[in-house]
Amino acid sequence: MEKIRPILYGVADYAQFRKSNAWFVDRTAKIRDLEAIRYAVFLRPRRFGKSLLLSILEAYYDVAYADRFEQLFAGTAIGADPTEERNRYLVLYFNFSAVSKDVLQVERSFEKYSADRFDAFAEKYAKRLPVGLSEKILSSSSAADKMSALFAGMKGVEPGIYCLIDEYDNFTNTILAESGEAAYNALCHGDGFFKQFFTELKALTTSLDAPLKRLFVTGVSPVTLDDVTSGFNIGTNISLEPVFADLTGFRHDDLRAIADYYAPRCGFDADKAHETALAWYDNYRFGEYGAPPLANTTLVLSFFDKLVRVKKWPVDMVDKNLRTDYAKIRHLITVDKRLNGNFHAIETIVSEGVLAEQLVDSFQAKDIAKHENFVSLLYWFGITTIVGDDMGTPVFGLPNGALRQIAAQMFTEAYSDACGIDQRLPAINAGLRAFASKGTWDKLLEPLLGVVKQNFAVRDAKEGETAVASAVSAILISAGGPYVIKREREANGGYYDLSMAPRFDIAPNIAHAALIELKYVKAGDPEPTPEALEKIKAEAVRQLDQYSADHDIATEWHLGTKMVSDKSVASPKGADLGEAALSPLHNGTVSLHRLVLVFHGGDCVLSEEV
Numbered sequence: 001m002e003k004i005r006p007i008l009y010g011v012a013d014y015a016q017f018r019k020s021n022a023w024f025v026d027r028t029a030k031i032r033d034l035e036a037i038r039y040a041v042f043l044r045p046r047r048f049g050k051s052l053l054l055s056i057l058e059a060y061y062d063v064a065y066a067d068r069f070e071q072l073f074a075g076t077a078i079g080a081d082p083t084e085e086r087n088r089y090l091v092l093y094f095n096f097s098a099v100s101k102d103v104l105q106v107e108r109s110f111e112k113y114s115a116d117r118f119d120a121f122a123e124k125y126a127k128r129l130p131v132g133l134s135e136k137i138l139s140s141s142s143a144a145d146k147m148s149a150l151f152a153g154m155k156g157v158e159p160g161i162y163c164l165i166d167e168y169d170n171f172t173n174t175i176l177a178e179s180g181e182a183a184y185n186a187l188c189h190g191d192g193f194f195k196q197f198f199t200e201l202k203a204l205t206t207s208l209d210a211p212l213k214r215l216f217v218t219g220v221s222p223v224t225l226d227d228v229t230s231g232f233n234i235g236t237n238i239s240l241e242p243v244f245a246d247l248t249g250f251r252h253d254d255l256r257a258i259a260d261y262y263a264p265r266c267g268f269d270a271d272k273a274h275e276t277a278l279a280w281y282d283n284y285r286f287g288e289y290g291a292p293p294l295a296n297t298t299l300v301l302s303f304f305d306k307l308v309r310v311k312k313w314p315v316d317m318v319d320k321n322l323r324t325d326y327a328k329i330r331h332l333i334t335v336d337k338r339l340n341g342n343f344h345a346i347e348t349i350v351s352e353g354v355l356a357e358q359l360v361d362s363f364q365a366k367d368i369a370k371h372e373n374f375v376s377l378l379y380w381f382g383i384t385t386i387v388g389d390d391m392g393t394p395v396f397g398l399p400n401g402a403l404r405q406i407a408a409q410m411f412t413e414a415y416s417d418a419c420g421i422d423q424r425l426p427a428i429n430a431g432l433r434a435f436a437s438k439g440t441w442d443k444l445l446e447p448l449l450g451v452v453k454q455n456f457a458v459r460d461a462k463e464g465e466t467a468v469a470s471a472v473s474a475i476l477i478s479a480g481g482p483y484v485i486k487r488e489r490e491a492n493g494g495y496y497d498l499s500m501a502p503r504f505d506i507a508p509n510i511a512h513a514a515l516i517e518l519k520y521v522k523a524g525d526p527e528p529t530p531e532a533l534e535k536i537k538a539e540a541v542r543q544l545d546q547y548s549a550d551h552d553i554a555t556e557w558h559l560g561t562k563m564v565s566d567k568s569v570a571s572p573k574g575a576d577l578g579e580a581a582l583s584p585l586h587n588g589t590v591s592l593h594r595l596v597l598v599f600h601g602g603d604c605v606l607s608e609e610v
Contacts, residue, residue, distance in 0.1 A: 009305040012051035028078035039215040039235030045382025047298035049248035050218040054164045062091040089162035097167040101174035103183045114143035160213030169224035188227040198228040221380040240287040249294030266308045280317045283399040284385045313505045318402045347470045354397045356390045408477030425479045432481030439512040449604045456602025465520040482507035492550035514593045523601030540596040558590045
């Protein structure tokens with residue numbers, strides 16, 4: 001009986017991958033390109049395979065693994081054609097995710113962790129170090145003294161040291177998010193211990209007969225590195241270089257391969273799994289719009305792990321760990337329970353789908369509030385990606401379904417900070433489920449429109465239309481439910497405002513879908529009369545007629561004949577706007593509902609199915 005290759009979700013130990021014959025995407029050919037750079041910085045969003053990459057580099061370059069080279073690299077690209085530097089170095093490895101994120105404990109934790117790493121190095125290579133050096137390191141009283149002893153004793157000695165630093169900004173990002181800029185600055189500026197660490201490390205790369213031969217640093221954003229090193233002069237930032245665009249992440253052919261391997265062995269549909277993985281986890285581009293689209297490795301493996309082990313389609317398509325990661329920057333869009341300028345970048349991305357801005361690859365924490373820096377920070381964190389180019393200016397957008405959900409959650413949580421709406425989301429979720437099964441709007445619209453009105457109250461009236469449109473879409477996304485909520489998508493030559501597309505993966509018997517057209521009258525204008533509402537509604541119906549005739553929507557949503565035609569949703573203001581007509585569509589199992597919402601400021605003055 002064939003033994004199915006395991007999926008090691010959340011594992012970053014390369015030796016374990018090889019020993020268990022787990023699913024592994026070979027990027028080792030890139031090692032040859034990396035050798036052209038002595039001191040490299042590589043930034044990618046969380047859960048994108050950086051730790052596994054460093055584990056591969058450790059196994060390849062560590063002299064201690066020389067006798068296991070064939071075992072670890074047989075069948076890989078670099079194993080077939082290794083470089084001269086294979087198994088040449090003593091590897092000093094740091095993973096700063098192990099450092100405490102508690103601002104009161106962080107310095108002591110960093111000191112202990114660093115000291116332990118130097119001690120582990122001294123013990124591991126005791127027989128390879130100059131006589132007495134191991135003992136000197138172990139007897140030194142502080143991490144700084146151990147570092148000084150190590151590098152002084154190794155000056156001019158071969159083999160040299162390859163230093164790997166994983167998640168260099170893990171604890172600093174958390175402290176910046178949870179404890180504020182002052183606490184962060186104490187670590188990364190002046191005499192801060194973290195700044196001093198990098199200052200010492202930098203000095204060891206520039207002296208004559210420097211013992212630090214190579215350095216590879218991974219992280220998420222350039223913020224901390226810019227603070228602790230006064231820019232990227234500690235090394236070369238390779239994050240945007242085309243040759244390293246796919247150094248980590250799954251390409252389309254990788255997704256196809258994993259779906260084709262596991263589907264026949266585990267009883268799920270390969271095409272459906274492949275398409276779902278593309279829709280929810282793909283479309284990141286690093287460096288430029290022409291770069292290959294990539295999927296988040298950890299999210300993909302989590303998804304297929306559930307299909308393989310549980311043999312059940314996951315209901316929640318977003319990994320809980322990823323939600324936690326992105327919660328770290330929630331503080332950047334609210335200050336003292338008020339929405340700040342950064343909020344508008346999130347809002348634009350959620351409501352309009354795109355935002356054009358220059359990509360900034362170096363800035364300090366004190367400058368995060370600047371619009372262009374915050375927009376770039378969203379990119380570095382993986383919340384947005386490059387989806388186009390506007391006359392040389394990158395166009396940023398949300399890459400996939402997972403990040404649409406996360407961005408919408410950030411949006412609604414910002415509103416929750418400002419006016420408290422979390423308690424309404426369960427009711428909206430219940431309304432979505434009721435609509436999915438019965439096609440009725442009443443349980444959905446009352447709490448949804450109440451939240452929109454509440455949100456509008458904390459916004460500048462000049463931003464009314466944007467505030468309403470973004471709130472409706474973001475709140476529906478955040479509430480969850482059996483729909484993919486989409487904004488401003490092309491349909492039959494136009495762009496609809498909002499759609500509720502069925503998620504057949506978790507609700508195969510879903511019976512109802514929706515297209516929603518939003519219309520807005522400024523809060524300062526007179527309340528529209530019934531006659532004015534009739535004209536607004538007529539224009540909305542004309543647009544919905546165009547969109548609902550789209551062949552792709554009918555096919556993808558499995559549309560049948562519309563079942564509901566009465567005035568099931570009455571206007572809040574009591575306007576009598578007539579009966580909706582039957583709309584014969586395609587032969588399928590899902591009924592399409594078309595809803596018109598007209599707002600006067602934050603008040604919905606018309607909500608009617610047409």
